[in-house]
Amino acid sequence: MKTQQPHKPVIVLDVGKVLVDFDTKVVLEELSKRCGREIGPPLPLDLDKLFFPLYVGRQSWEDILQVLNTALGFSLAPQEWRGLWCRIFTGEVPGMRQALAELKSDFCLVALSNTEEVHWTFLVQNYPILELLDGWIVSYTVGVAKPDPAIYGAVMDRYCDGRLPVFYTDDIPLYVEAARRLGWEAEVFSDAARFKEEITRRRR
Numbered sequence: 001m002k003t004q005q006p007h008k009p010v011i012v013l014d015v016g017k018v019l020v021d022f023d024t025k026v027v028l029e030e031l032s033k034r035c036g037r038e039i040g041p042p043l044p045l046d047l048d049k050l051f052f053p054l055y056v057g058r059q060s061w062e063d064i065l066q067v068l069n070t071a072l073g074f075s076l077a078p079q080e081w082r083g084l085w086c087r088i089f090t091g092e093v094p095g096m097r098q099a100l101a102e103l104k105s106d107f108c109l110v111a112l113s114n115t116e117e118v119h120w121t122f123l124v125q126n127y128p129i130l131e132l133l134d135g136w137i138v139s140y141t142v143g144v145a146k147p148d149p150a151i152y153g154a155v156m157d158r159y160c161d162g163r164l165p166v167f168y169t170d171d172i173p174l175y176v177e178a179a180r181r182l183g184w185e186a187e188v189f190s191d192a193a194r195f196k197e198e199i200t201r202r203r204r
Contacts, residue, residue, distance in 0.1 A: 008107055008134075010163075011167050011168075013109070013170075014113060019100075021093050026088050056140060061118055065078055097128075099192050099195055099196050104132055107166065108159060110133065110136060111133050111136035112136070112137050112155055115140060116140045146174075146175040147174055147175050147178030149178065149181075164183055164184055165185075167187075169187055169195055171188065176188050
């Protein structure tokens with residue numbers, strides 16, 4: 001794990017739809033092709049509830065596959081599900097690689113992501129934009145997920161030396177509000193240009 005260089009101010013960023021874009025419809029369309037009928041939305045099970053134990057590291061993919069296969073009428077093997085699940089990623093968010101490259105010399109860049117092992121491993125192996133980060137806190141490794149205050153505290157403990165980050169951005173307003181309640185300066189992400197404007201404003 002990369003660590004912060006001493007005394008660098010910290011910028012914290014979500015990953016999904018901030019650094020790497022994704023589209024869950026890609027998976028639903030592929031599932032529909034495989035079974036010859038349209039699969040959701042809505043789906044015949046609560047995916048948020050089903051996947052939460054994955055995101056906080058309490059279960060593995062193998063633990064939930066029987067539930068998934070039964071609910072959707074499939075018999076896909078674990079490796080098939082893993083490959084299918086990673087197809088949701090559609091590419092880097094435009095402009096963010098350049099933005100991080102420009103900020104890297106002056107800031108410690110830290111990702112804060114609700115994710116599970118399959119997705120995170122795939123992202124690290126396939127998206128070089130993550131190489132520009134100085135470190136990350138991902139939910140499945142720390143056992144808590146946004147908007148739990150403990151995961152924001154983990155960022156501060158590991159990368160901020162107890163201080164507040166300079167800025168945090170996330171595409172989900174609920175997670176931004178949770179950070180603000182802890183005293184963080186935070187804004188909902190819209191695009192790379194707006195992100196750079198926010199950092200420029202805080203440099204003055």
